[in-house]
Amino acid sequence: MNSNWKQLFEILQKPTRLIIGLMSGTSLDGLDIALCSVKGAGPATNIKVLEFTTVPYTEEFKIEVKSVFSKRAADLQMICLMNEKIGLQHAELVLEALKSWGRTADEIDVIASHGQTIFHAPETLHGLIDYPNATLQIGDGDHIAVKTGIITIADFRQKHLAAGGEGAPLAVYGDYLLFSKAGEDRIMLNIGGIANFTYLPGDNDAKKVFSTDVGPGNTMMDQYIQQQYSGLYFDENAAIASQGVVNEALLTVLLENEFLAADFPKTTGPELFNLHYLSAAQAKSGTSNLKQADVLATLCACSARIIVNAIQQCFGTSAKPYIYMSGGGMHNPLLVSMLKAGLPEAKFGTTADLGIDPDAKEAVLFALLANETLVGEKTDFGDREGVPSIRMGKICLPD
Structure with a gap:
């Protein structure tokens, strides 16, 4: 042999x-x-x-x-x-x-x-x-x-x-095998460059398991930091974004995209959500001269709003899922606070609570x-x- x-x-x-x-x-x-x-x-x-x-x-x-x-x-x-x-x-x-x-x-x-x-x-x-x-x-x-x-x-x-x-x-394949739990509806939320989540039903029925990309997680924030700040690759602990103010005009335009309105499941990447996407949104909203901190705060709000909207679209505004986070975005305190504010009935944790380092x-x-x-x-x-x-x-x- x-x-x-x-x-x-x-x-x-x-x-x-x-x-x-x-x-x-x-x-x-x-x-x-x-x-x-x-x-x-x-x-x-x-x-x-x-x-x-x-x-x-x-x-x-x-x-x-x-x-x-x-x-x-x-x-x-x-x-x-x-x-x-x-x-x-x-x-x-x-x-x-x-x-x-x-x-x-x-x-x-x-x-x-x-x-x-x-x-x-x-x-x-x-x-x-x-x-x-x-x-x-x-x-x-x-x-x-x-x-x-x-x-x-x-x-x-x-x-x-x-x-x-x-x-x-x-992620759906591993999430189902590792993290399903009878009697508990779970959302395994991964916030990397792109944000995605898996829904794990409390009845453990694999045919109900649902997984999808939802839109940008960290990608536009990281790209903007790298463009604007020499030697930085991300906004550690949201230090810069936390000093900014969310610009509603820019945020509104950032959320106007066919992908974001499309049905699940779907996938995307930085091929769509990138600095060109940001600059086009700033031009359309007349916000090209925003302070850097305000741009970062708005990009953070954009990612949070997209994730919140996607979860509510799937499970309704009154859903009370257990949300277990992983990925770099879980270390962004501003993003996490925005998610919790947008989903006040949800219970948040990380996969560390389930025995796996996020x-x-x-x-x-x-x-x-x-x-x-x-x-x-x-x-x-x-x-x-x-x-x-x-x-x-x-x-x-x-x-």
């Missing part, structure tokens, strides 16, 4: 697998690395985070990724080069993390790599009649597997597209998805658009 398949067969028989989940989001701040101990599969999955770290990217590396990130006209040679370089860089960071944890590559069964999204193009955004939904993540899984010597499962989003989805959000959640998700690729049976999510009943990921062998 081929030695790689023999090793895979042995991994499949293990009662507990050690899986490293990797996540690099649209904020481009660094690589999340979560070492997880995983038992079982499907609804019986038991996952424990043994180690977690976020390794910041160097300024040079950020610049290289940004040169091909979210651009319709990008250098094709640079995309090819960065596909390989990101894979090699992520592999190196994994090896460094293992060393710092006192572990060796031989101990790890599988790496689950999300890669780096550089462009997201669902039909709702590209508008081209004869073309399908599309998304592109780079950071080649074979490079990770060969450099680390660890079997790597990567490129998860393509199966979602092939099965009729938009390639996002994938900063590690997305990396843990991909470890779980890899486990499902290996040993899971398909969970039946019904026939609803956007949630195909599939297992995802391509297996990359070390040799």
